[in-house]
Amino acid sequence: MKGFDDIRELYAAQPEARRRKFTAASFSFNMAGGRCETCEGAGAVLVEMVFLADVYVPCETCGGKRYRRDVLDVKIQGFSIADVLELTVEEAMRRFRHQPKLGQALWHLQQVGLGYLRLGQPATTLSGGEAQRLKIARELAAAGKRGGRKCYILDEPTTGLHLEDVRVLIHVLERLVEAGNTVIVIEHHLDLIKRADWVIDLGPEAGAGGGRIVAQGTPEQVAATPGSHTGRFLREVLAEAPVAG
Ligand SMILES: [Zn+2]
Known part of the structure; x- marks a missing residue:
């Protein structure tokens, strides 16, 4: 989302940072300058084990903080750049809402329901679902600029x-x-299925037994189709809470 660029700019603009001639680049852990060079900004170092899987241990130089001591001295509201990377999206939102x-x-x-993620969490460690929602967030941010x-x-x-995050995602x-x-979703979650404009139920069973179209139409039409497993469960959720509008 490029949010970290803005955070680094903010830190570089602090009087303490200017006095020390730090730039936004000094607050990056990806390039030499402000990062800890022992761990090259990773906060951990790889220990090769001869007969076992390699392990990462916290970097002794920076104590896992990823940055040089003098860079960490620059604070915003008492928070160093390393502290900010530990914040969740929700916490950061409160702090940087202006x-x-x-x-x-x-x-x-x-x-998109990613408020619990920590800002410093590497994108490579996200689950498949989290990575998809991150992409949706990026699309939504860009959608304001184009149709x-x-x-x-x-x-x-x-x-x-x-469940609460599923509601957020549906919204x-x-x-x-x-x-x-247009949004095409492969999904088993009934709350999402019942909000669709058009449902295609593939079956009759999952995997090797499936592959034929068992039913298609609005959620109500699929729910009324005999022999559709999805329809049977859909009937129950539609009876509990019909879709408004
Ligand atoms: Zn280090």
Whole structure:
């Protein structure tokens, strides 16, 4: 989301940073300058084990903080750049809500149910569902600048989400559709299925037994189709809480 660029600019603008001639680059852990050179900004060093899997241990020089001591001395509201990387998206939102661009980026992340992520968490360690939602957040942030003419294909984006986060995700997908985009979702989550404009039920069973179209139509039409397993469960959730509007 490029949010970290804004955070680094903010730190570089602090009087203490200017006095020490730090730039935004000094607050990067990806390039030499302000980062700890023992661990090259990783906060951990690899210990090669001869007969066992290699292990990472916290860097002794920086204590896992990734930066040089003098860089960590620059603080905003008592927080060093390393402290900020430990914040969750939600916490950072409260702290930086007055920063227009950064506040927007964080808000979009929270809107797709990623408010619990720590800012410093490497993107490579995200789950498949988290990575998809991160991409959705990026699309939403960009969508403000251009009209929606895209087709998004998502593979089980609700995986690992709590019910409340599923609701947030559904709301976000509906916003993408309202903006003129098309969203195709492969999904088992009934709360999401019942909000779809069109459902294609593939079956009759999963895996090798499946592959034929068992039913298609609106959620109500699929729910009324005899022999559709999805329809049977859909009937129950529609009876509990019919879709408003
Ligand atoms: Zn280090």
